[in-house]
Ligand SMILES: Nc1ncnc2c1ncn2[C@@H]1O[C@H](COP(=O)(O)OP(=O)(O)O)[C@@H](O)[C@H]1O
């Protein structure tokens with residue numbers, strides 16, 4: 295090296311001190327600052343590996359500038375919620391797919407990932423997993439392979455590696471296997487008749503002493519007993535209750551109907567309730583091969599059931615639909631979790647700004663989705679309900695939600711304000727964050743409190759291309 299050679303070295307405090315332990319490197323948390331003018335040394339490859347990599351962890355990328363695979367505790371990465379931030383095209387959806395892929399592998403069927411997909415990317419990016427153990431739900435009409443393919447995006451880079459015939463036979467296989475199912479939004483059965491609505495109606499008769507007041511009071515008692523025994527929420531549409539619960543409720547209603555004058559108004563009202571309970575607006579719960587309709591709430595029940603499909607993709611291109619589906623699914627999921635369902639569920643929200651924007655309104659359902667996601671982030675951990683989210687505009691996000699993420703990946707974000715919000719929300723050194731301006735597609739600044747060997751040590755990594763796994767699958771299956 296000549297005397298004129300300049301080497302730029304960027305340093306960032308990690309909060310750790312290296313010590314020697316019988317010839318081996320050891321690391322200890324320390325708040326001592328390096329002395330100005332003191333000699334500095336680079337960590338060896340091996341020392342770097344020991345400092346950063348989780349033993350027997352799952353590889354998620356190569357550390358930039360080193361030939362080292364960064365291994366993490368993938369369970370913890372997801373368990374303590376993760377975020378992926380970067381400008382459009384930096385590889386967020388690709389990395390999110392990779393995280394889902396790695397988690398599903400690690401869980402070995404002991405958990406379900408539910409992806410809320412507004413862009414129609416995830417069926418293809420998880421094509422192999424969807425075909426072998428996933429289900430895609432959508433309010434769109436996706437009855438055949440062609441409409442399914444038209445609704446989904448295939449990255450150009452992937453398009454060059456697989457043929458249209460391969461894609462077509464994959465899509466046809468999904469449809470034939472019953473892996474593409476309709477999702478019903480809007481009123482969840484029975485014109486939105488809920489237990490609460492029925493009880494309120496009956497209370498009206500009882501309290502106003504209208505004809506049938508005595509029978510109404512009787513029925514209130516019956517319904518409350520059934521609801522408390524079965525732990526039914528009052529805001530659940532009766533059409534989406536289990537067949538057993540509906541049966542028990544319709545027995546109670548029929549019994550009272552038999553005691554009423556068939557020209558009374560209570561009789562008419564209860565007849566409507568009975569027709570809903572007995573299948574008019576009813577639906578079947580998610581059983582494999584069942585051509586019934588599914589609602590976001592019934593999906594939540596499906597996701598926590600023992601034989602749930604490990605991968606559920608909910609494809610809703612309309613943001614309003616996506617928010618409705620996500621908020622209902624999440625609220626129900628948390629409710630079920632509180633009542634003892636243990637199965638691990640990870641909710642994935644790409645384009646998270648659609649679900650948890652900084653400013654929320656009731657009419658476009660951002661208020662509902664934002665509240666649901668915030669509850670998931672706050673309470674999820676103790677119930678094994680997790681969240682991974684990705685977004686291009688951090689500054690437009692609900693900051694309460696942001697602060698609940700214990701791991702995050704940051705790529706290039708051209709807007710200063712987005713970087714500032716990340717630095718603030720995660721107490722990340724702004725100088726470190728500035729280096730993300732130089733990152734290429736698939737390169738990330740990764741910081742994690744729980745999934746890396748040391749807490750919150752920023753690492754720059756290059757993640758594997760998820761499309762490689764997809765291309766490999768297509769080229770392996772078509773022979
Ligand atoms: N880790 C990666 N390695 C190589 N190429 C990648 C990687 N991640 C993304 N890409 C490329 O960048 C394109 C955009 O990625 P995508 O995940 O859709 O970005 P975003 O969701 O941030 O808009 C992909 O089609 C892919 O070709």
Ligand SMILES: [Mg+2]
Nearest residue numbers: 386387388644
């Ligand atoms: Mg994307």
